Amino acid sequence: MLPSHWSSLYINCGGDVLSVGSDSYESDLEQGGPSSFTSTENRWGFSNTGHFLDNNINTDNYTVKNTSRLLMNNPELYMSARVSALSLTYYGFCLHSGSYNVSLHFAEIVFTDDGTYSSLGRRVFDIYIQGERVEKDFDISDEAGGVGKEIVKSYTVNVNATLFIRLNWAGKGTTAIPSRGVYGPLISAISVNPSKLLLP
Numbered sequence: 001m002l003p004s005h006w007s008s009l010y011i012n013c014g015g016d017v018l019s020v021g022s023d024s025y026e027s028d029l030e031q032g033g034p035s036s037f038t039s040t041e042n043r044w045g046f047s048n049t050g051h052f053l054d055n056n057i058n059t060d061n062y063t064v065k066n067t068s069r070l071l072m073n074n075p076e077l078y079m080s081a082r083v084s085a086l087s088l089t090y091y092g093f094c095l096h097s098g099s100y101n102v103s104l105h106f107a108e109i110v111f112t113d114d115g116t117y118s119s120l121g122r123r124v125f126d127i128y129i130q131g132e133r134v135e136k137d138f139d140i141s142d143e144a145g146g147v148g149k150e151i152v153k154s155y156t157v158n159v160n161a162t163l164f165i166r167l168n169w170a171g172k173g174t175t176a177i178p179s180r181g182v183y184g185p186l187i188s189a190i191s192v193n194p195s196k197l198l199l200p
Helices: 140-144
Strands: 009-013 018-020 023-028 035-040 044-049 063-065 080-083 087-092 098-107 124-129 132-139 150-159 163-168 189-197
Touching: 009 080, 009 087, 023 189, 098 140, 098 163, 124 150, 132 140, 132 150, 140 150
Parallel strands: 009 023
Antiparallel strands: 009 189, 018 023, 035 044, 044 087, 063 080, 087 163, 098 150, 098 189, 124 132, 124 163
């Protein structure tokens, strides 16, 4: 029996099932690890590589939660995020072939903007979609105009069954603010919608 094919995908990275308007975001609660792959009902999955260095923690956390109030549209979408020490890849499986609008949702929820040591942190990483680098030295808080603010990056891409979204830390930004081992990619949510499908 052939697997079902899909024409949209919504993931609440690092968080639980969530409805935003008419869109239903799937949960993404697997902890993951320094070298791991997780698949969800043949619809999507993610892989992670990298161990957070010098943080003196035996078990790294690859999801983070916001603990303060967020002043933005749909703040519940940005209360959690998935992080990686090196490379984080999301896969969309069994998508109808065609052109899609891929939106990546970000908000910096680890650093602060209160003038303390924590506010000096900088998170810098590259973004690849379908193997092509679409963002170099992407800094969430810089693009959003501050921490705790959302920024949505949207791209039109061609998909032939499988979508690849990779976030890669290239060794830039801070690594020990507000504590050791705080660096690497962070993403809050992913939404994928068709712009033109090539249905059979």
